[in-house]
């Protein structure tokens with residue numbers, strides 16, 4: 001059971017808020033990625049670029065003491081989200097030509113560098129929020145050593161609570 005005072009939770013929540021904010025910012029950049037590619041022969045899916053992004057995520061993760069898999073899993077999901085946004089915008093622009101972007105930002109020199117800037121910041125927040133993103137104390141008890149013993153006392157406790165509620 002976590003006996004740390006609530007102030008710790010508040011600090012960690014700040015970390016999670018920062019992580020969420022950066023994650024949303026990266027997703028918002030997909031608008032610019034879509035605008036850069038729309039009407040060109042560049043496909044939404046760029047497996048070579050994805051490998052590049054994930055390789056650098058693995059390297060950067062190691063350099064800050066984050067498990068590379070943590071970083072790579074997170075960015076795999078971010079890349080997926082970026083593609084969902086791009087496909088959504090393409091469909092939207094097809095249906096509403098008047099909403100098509102009037103300017104085409106340069107992918108390599110403008111947009112991808114913005115994505116790259118967020119990479120390090122996101123990885124640092126992933127590292128900073130490790131403590132709150134791991135299973136809670138209760139989860140650790142029931143999955144860790146002595147699980148069956150802890151589980152039966154937990155089940156007994158829950159049964160007691162629910163029968164108390166029924167009364």
Ligand SMILES: O=C(O)C(=O)C[C@]1(C(=O)O)C=C[C@@H](O)C=C1
Pocket residue numbers: 033044045046047049050053078079080082083112115
């Ligand atoms: O850089 C691009 O071309 C993007 O579309 C962005 C991004 C990414 O999220 O990093 C997403 C999909 C592509 O397959 C490659 C990379």
